[in-house]
Amino acid sequence: EVQLVQSGAEVKKPGESLKISCKGSGYRFTNYWIGWVRQMPGKGLEWMIIIDPGDSDIRYGPSFEGQVTISVDKSISTAYLQWSSLKASDTAIYYCARGRGPSYGWPFDFWGQGTQVTVSS
Amino acid sequence: DIQMTQSPSTLSASVGDRVTITCRASHSISDWLAWYQQKPGKAPNLLIYKTSSLQSGVPSRFSGSRSGTEFTLTISSLQPDDFGTYYCQQYNSFGGGTKVEIK
Numbered sequence: 001e002v003q004l005v006q007s008g009a010e011v012k013k014p015g016e017s018l019k020i021s022c023k024g025s026g027y028r029f030t031n032y033w034i035g036w037v038r039q040m041p042g043k044g045l046e047w048m049i050i051i052d053p054g055d056s057d058i059r060y061g062p063s064f065e066g067q068v069t070i071s072v073d074k075s076i077s078t079a080y081l082q083w084s085s086l087k088a089s090d091t092a093i094y095y096c097a098r099g100r101g102p103s104y105g106w107p108f109d110f111w112g113q114g115t116q117v118t119v120s121s
Numbered sequence: 122d123i124q125m126t127q128s129p130s131t132l133s134a135s136v137g138d139r140v141t142i143t144c145r146a147s148h149s150i151s152d153w154l155a156w157y158q159q160k161p162g163k164a165p166n167l168l169i170y171k172t173s174s175l176q177s178g179v180p181s182r183f184s185g186s187r188s189g190t191e192f193t194l195t196i197s198s199l200q201p202d203d204f205g206t207y208y209c210q211q212y213n214s215f216g217g218g219t220k221v222e223i224k
Contacts, residue, residue, distance in 0.1 A: 037165075037215075044206075044208065044215060044216075044217050044218040045157075045159070045165065045208050045210075045215040045218070046215065047210065047212075047213045047214060047215055050213075059213060060213070061213040061214070062122045062213065062214065095164055095165070097164075097165075100167070100170060104212075105151075105153045105212055106153075106170070107153075107155030107157075107167055107170045107210055108155075108157075108165070108167060108210075109167050109170075109176065111164035111165060111166075112164065113164060114164055
């Protein structure tokens with residue numbers, strides 16, 4: 001059974017750094033792109049960033065390049081999303097999700113449970 | 122980047138109704154258009170990929186089609202479990218969402 005399990009909720013102050021995780025299981029981790037989607041309170045889905053765990057090829061969504069960093073640790077089938085300096089506007093639920101196919105462009109067929117990130121002074 | 126414009130933003134329909142949601146791309150795109158359903162407090166669920174392919178486990182009352190740059194999700198006979206917000210997606214862009222309510 002394919003599963004993506006995300007790390008728990010975080011409460012941070014503006015300016016702090018943060019790294020959240022997404023552990024895949026039930027499939028060959030390096031065979032499928034894995035991405036992150038933001039959902040701000042009461043708002044729609046925003047496509048942020050995606051990585052090919054096999055070769056670390058990265059693609060960005062509109063407005064997210066330079067704002068976040070994505071990485072993977074293939075040895076533990078885990079993807080990460082990282083901020084160097086959080087802002088209050090980063091408050092949102094962040095979902096990781098697996099690309100349905102082996103190349104960029106496939107939609108997301110399995111999703112993590114979401115990680116709530118709250119940034120407040 | 123491609124902009125995806127969904128309509129309507131909300132709709133209310135009765136059980137058994139045929140429901141149509143539209144997603145228009147800002148310029149000509151491939152068939153790499155997907156549809157998701159999201160229920161409150163839950164992660165999205167993939168319904169349709171490559172414009173008209175039904176994701177495994179999704180009821181056959183859901184279907185997708187295309188005419189030029191306009192993509193359509195159709196629910197042939199709305200069921201009580203079909204409430205939620207529906208999103209289209211193409212490459213690195215989601216549409217704004219359509220909230221479906223059951224009358």
